[in-house]
Amino acid sequence: MQSPSASSVTAPRPGSPDPAAPAQPIIQLDHVSFSYGRGARRAVDDISLAIAPGEFVGVIGPSGAGKSTLASLMSGAIPHHYTGELYGATLVEGRDTCDVTLTDISRIVGSVLQDIDAQMVASVVEDEMLFGLENFGVPHQHIEKFITAALDAVGIADLRQREIATLSGGQKQKVAIAAILALAPRVLVLDEPTAALDPVSSETVFEILRALNRDEGITVVVIEQKVALLSEYCDRILVLNEGRLTLDGTPREVFAHSGELRAIGVDSPRTARISNSLAAAGLAPAGQPCLTVDEAYELVAGVVGASGGVGATDKKNTSYGARPAPVSPAASGAPAPAVAFEHVGFAYPAGGAAVTDLNLAVYPGEVFALIGQNGAGKTTATKLLNGLLQPTEGHVTVAGHDTRTTPVSVIARYAATLFQNPDRQLCKNTVLEEVAFGLELQGVNVVEAHERARAVIGRFGLPEDASPFSLSRGQRQMVALASVVVLKPQVIVLDEPTSGLDYRECMTVMQTVREMADAGSAVVMVCHDMEVVSDFADRAAVMADGRIIGCGTLDEVFANAALMERAYVAPPQVAALSARLAQGVSPAFANISEVAELVETVRRLAAERAGGPAAGGAGSAAGPDAGGASAAASLAAAPAGTAGPAVEKHAQEDADA
Amino acid sequence: MLNVIDYVPGNTLLHRLNPVTKLALAAAIIAATFLASSYAALVGLLVFTLALGLYAGVIRQLAGLLKVLVPVALIMLLLQVVFVRGGAPVAGFVTDEGLYTGGKACLRLLGVALPLILMLTVTKLNDLANACVEKLHIPYKYAFTFTTALRFVPVFSQEMNAIMEAQTARGVEFDTKNPFKKLSLMLPVCIPLLVTSVAKTDSTALAAEQRGFYLRTRASSYKRYPFRACDAAAFALCAVLIALGVLL
Numbered sequence: 001m002q003s004p005s006a007s008s009v010t011a012p013r014p015g016s017p018d019p020a021a022p023a024q025p026i027i028q029l030d031h032v033s034f035s036y037g038r039g040a041r042r043a044v045d046d047i048s049l050a051i052a053p054g055e056f057v058g059v060i061g062p063s064g065a066g067k068s069t070l071a072s073l074m075s076g077a078i079p080h081h082y083t084g085e086l087y088g089a090t091l092v093e094g095r096d097t098c099d100v101t102l103t104d105i106s107r108i109v110g111s112v113l114q115d116i117d118a119q120m121v122a123s124v125v126e127d128e129m130l131f132g133l134e135n136f137g138v139p140h141q142h143i144e145k146f147i148t149a150a151l152d153a154v155g156i157a158d159l160r161q162r163e164i165a166t167l168s169g170g171q172k173q174k175v176a177i178a179a180i181l182a183l184a185p186r187v188l189v190l191d192e193p194t195a196a197l198d199p200v201s202s203e204t205v206f207e208i209l210r211a212l213n214r215d216e217g218i219t220v221v222v223i224e225q226k227v228a229l230l231s232e233y234c235d236r237i238l239v240l241n242e243g244r245l246t247l248d249g250t251p252r253e254v255f256a257h258s259g260e261l262r263a264i265g266v267d268s269p270r271t272a273r274i275s276n277s278l279a280a281a282g283l284a285p286a287g288q289p290c291l292t293v294d295e296a297y298e299l300v301a302g303v304v305g306a307s308g309g310v311g312a313t314d315k316k317n318t319s320y321g322a323r324p325a326p327v328s329p330a331a332s333g334a335p336a337p338a339v340a341f342e343h344v345g346f347a348y349p350a351g352g353a354a355v356t357d358l359n360l361a362v363y364p365g366e367v368f369a370l371i372g373q374n375g376a377g378k379t380t381a382t383k384l385l386n387g388l389l390q391p392t393e394g395h396v397t398v399a400g401h402d403t404r405t406t407p408v409s410v411i412a413r414y415a416a417t418l419f420q421n422p423d424r425q426l427c428k429n430t431v432l433e434e435v436a437f438g439l440e441l442q443g444v445n446v447v448e449a450h451e452r453a454r455a456v457i458g459r460f461g462l463p464e465d466a467s468p469f470s471l472s473r474g475q476r477q478m479v480a481l482a483s484v485v486v487l488k489p490q491v492i493v494l495d496e497p498t499s500g501l502d503y504r505e506c507m508t509v510m511q512t513v514r515e516m517a518d519a520g521s522a523v524v525m526v527c528h529d530m531e532v533v534s535d536f537a538d539r540a541a542v543m544a545d546g547r548i549i550g551c552g553t554l555d556e557v558f559a560n561a562a563l564m565e566r567a568y569v570a571p572p573q574v575a576a577l578s579a580r581l582a583q584g585v586s587p588a589f590a591n592i593s594e595v596a597e598l599v600e601t602v603r604r605l606a607a608e609r610a611g612g613p614a615a616g617g618a619g620s621a622a623g624p625d626a627g628g629a630s631a632a633a634s635l636a637a638a639p640a641g642t643a644g645p646a647v648e649k650h651a652q653e654d655a656d657a
Numbered sequence: 658m659l660n661v662i663d664y665v666p667g668n669t670l671l672h673r674l675n676p677v678t679k680l681a682l683a684a685a686i687i688a689a690t691f692l693a694s695s696y697a698a699l700v701g702l703l704v705f706t707l708a709l710g711l712y713a714g715v716i717r718q719l720a721g722l723l724k725v726l727v728p729v730a731l732i733m734l735l736l737q738v739v740f741v742r743g744g745a746p747v748a749g750f751v752t753d754e755g756l757y758t759g760g761k762a763c764l765r766l767l768g769v770a771l772p773l774i775l776m777l778t779v780t781k782l783n784d785l786a787n788a789c790v791e792k793l794h795i796p797y798k799y800a801f802t803f804t805t806a807l808r809f810v811p812v813f814s815q816e817m818n819a820i821m822e823a824q825t826a827r828g829v830e831f832d833t834k835n836p837f838k839k840l841s842l843m844l845p846v847c848i849p850l851l852v853t854s855v856a857k858t859d860s861t862a863l864a865a866e867q868r869g870f871y872l873r874t875r876a877s878s879y880k881r882y883p884f885r886a887c888d889a890a891a892f893a894l895c896a897v898l899i900a901l902g903v904l905l
Contacts, residue, residue: 077863077867080866081862081866102866103867103871106867106869111867113860113864115860117857118860118861119860119861120861120864121864123664123783124664124781124783130880132869134873135872135877136868136872137877140879143879163663165812183868383822407832408826409829409830412826419823424819424820424822424823424824425823425827427846427849438827441827441829493826
């Protein structure tokens with residue numbers, strides 16, 4: 001495919017690199033702008049940057065910031081595959097991508113696409129590996145060597161003869177990387193390689209990338225939403241917003257700006273938020289964000305001093321007083337559970353993930369999280385809940401209805417599901433019809449259904465006449481969410497509700513869910529993002545190998561290191577940090593799971609240490625509680641596109657600044 | 658999830674034949690099925706196909722296919738019996754000629770579908786494409802299109818299942834017993850499927866091009882597919898089958 005308007009306006013060609021630069025950049029963008037189609041908004045707007053050989057670069061930004069477009073520019077897919085208006089010059093190894101064929105660019109830049117199923121061209125791993133090698137005319141006597149090396153580098157030599165369709169998401173991702181790697185590219189460009197993976201597999205993928213970068217000297221450019229991974233593995237982070245390059249620097253430089261990042265909808269590692277808050281309070285040096293739990297531990301230990309038993313008696317007050325949600329409605333003895341699993345067992349006829357002896361009770365008004373590795377049986381559990389699967393043993397009761405005797409379409413009136421991929425849910429021509437559809441299925445008449453749908457659409461700030469498919473990924477998820485909200489269901493099931501969303505969208509979705517729970521719905525959520533779980537869930541069950549191996553309040557679950565390890569779940573940074581601080585510094589840190597709370601505790605302890613216990617302590621107690629109160633207050637005035645408590649909590653961190 | 662066209666690994670003679678030979682064998686059985694006019698020959702060819710399937714260890718796939726095809730074949734028989742009016746009446750509107758031709762049509766339907774599926778279950782798609790490019794001089798573009806289309810069948814059926822599940826969970830009555838109602842409910846679901854498939858196809862094209870699709874020639878394939886003695890024997894068998902089809 002030819003680009004209709006390829007650039008010939010090669011602006012000041014940086015032919016004379018400054019003498020201090022170590023080497024000629026392997027990829028260079030020079031005032032590059034691109035829009036898909038004439039007159040469309042510029043997806044990428046006047047970006048100039050240079051990537052040196054051997055760098056490990058992370059790209060982050062909110063949805064629609066132009067991250068995928070940037071990847072397409074680097075890999076030559078723009079201008080050769082996608083057409084539109086292109087200005088400026090993209091140079092790969094000093095040659096303009098407009099002057100070289102896509103095939104020749106891909107000899108240097110290997111790219112792994114977002115949709116991993118579409119990336120595959122064969123049905124067996126070995127053939128997938130062969131495809132590129134054969135095409136590029138690698139001499140046949142060397143092919144075997146290249147295949148073995150690439151498979152070994154990624155650690156999947158045992159998968160060589162497997163059918164790709166039978167592999168897990170993580171394995172497929174590794175195959176895709178290996179297939180590109182076999183071609184010995186000098187640059188790897190990956191578009192959200194871990195979007196569908198659990199935390200452990202995500203970490204493995206980044207370990208592989210790091211090894212390739214270090215040992216083979218391959219330049220890596222990776223688009224990623226998981227900030228903790230980016231900060232740990234990348235040398236350099238590019239932040240995009242609305243098509244422009246906002247920040248460019250080392251993770252430490254970039255995450256020192258956590259306030260600005262939050263404003264554009266990009267999260268920062270929780271440890272960086274802690275150290276930035278402490279810096280703002282004058283307790284830590286500014287501009288030195290902590291990127292790992294270890295660093296944050298050192299910092300806090302330094303500020304507070306290993307003072308031992310100080311504050312031990314206050315522990316209960318601070319940590320539990322801060323959590324406004326009813327910790328365990330079961331304890332209060334009152335309402336009947338909205339969802340009950342009694343000794344539930346299920347096995348797929350063809351084998352595969354099965355669940356055994358699940359016992360759960362989820363009460364109205366709580367957010368209940370199911371956590372565990374991929375394949376632990378979490379999704380099976382949600383399908384048992386909404387009736388898509390029927391238990392082979394035991395009983396599942398949803399709002400008083402046994403799923404074995406009630407048709408799925410009837411259960412749907414009580415339990416609404418929000419799926420990971422909104423595109424599977426959407427089927428109507430306009431947003432309005434889409435949102436009203438669920439109500440109409442329940443027998444609400446068209447006029448009333450549309451009226452109620454309009455109210456919800458207005459709240460979410462969605463365009464009611466637009467076709468759902470013309471919206472962005474994040475907005476499509478909001479449409480799917482709106483069609484759940486409009487039903488006011490007794491039970492809400494969420495299967496990875498935030499994957500593929502940027503930080504702000506994620507907060508909006510979860511905030512809405514929290515409000516629905518506070519209004520009386522019971523929420524069951526499967527989620528890999530432990531930060532989201534720790535921000536929004538009340539209780540959690542940990543699953544491994546189809547069984548529930550632990551269940552309790554979030555604090556209990558995250559504090560149980562043995563349990564977390566057995567389930568291969570990494571506890572969120574704040575929980576990990578507070579557990580270590582409680583052990584090594586002061587018991588006052590026990591069971592803290594939120595940034596603001598931890599920062600307050602540090603301030604209080606630092607103040608005590610300085611000899612003025614009253615000042616810090618009294619003022620601080622109001623902090624987290626105020627956050628909780630505003631969460632309740634925001635219930636009535638449902639915000640459109642803004643996030644409630646979670647964001648307010650952050651606002652508070654900023655206010656501290 | 659059992660897919661009828663999935664490759665079933667094995668090391669039988671049938672597996673080891675050149676993919677082009679297997680294609681020829683399937684074509685010969687099909688040709689013979691069309692040429693043959695006696696019941697004995699039609700049943701014989703069907704039994705031969707099933708015996709090959711049994712030998713290659715793919716009988717479960719063939720049985721799965723039969724489960725779908727037999728009802729279709731029976732509908733065909735019924736139509737033939739209704740529309741063929743010649744011959745002596747047997748019972749009611751049924752005539753002996755109707756039964757006779759209808760029965761043959763049924764057998765032909767099965768005889769055409771089974772050999773193709775048998776061939777696909779014992780051949781890796783990539784081998785089939787590469788061998789066709791090498792031996793039959795088919796341009797790789799077409800071979801790739803064909804194998805990709807087949808490869809996407811399970812991908813799309815999974816996608817379709819996921820969409821149906823999502824819609825069921827919303828309250829669309831896919832769990833209805835009425836097949837016509839179910840069919841009318843399925844139509845709107847085709848829209849998301851279409852959207853996903855177009856996006857997937859585009860990404861695949863890009864991924865293939867980024868791995869040198871346009872450089873590929875007949876000599877590119879790493880694996881070679883020479884004809885061996887057993888292939889020659891199989892070709893002889895093909896000739897015999899067609900000859901028998903003409904004679905019987």
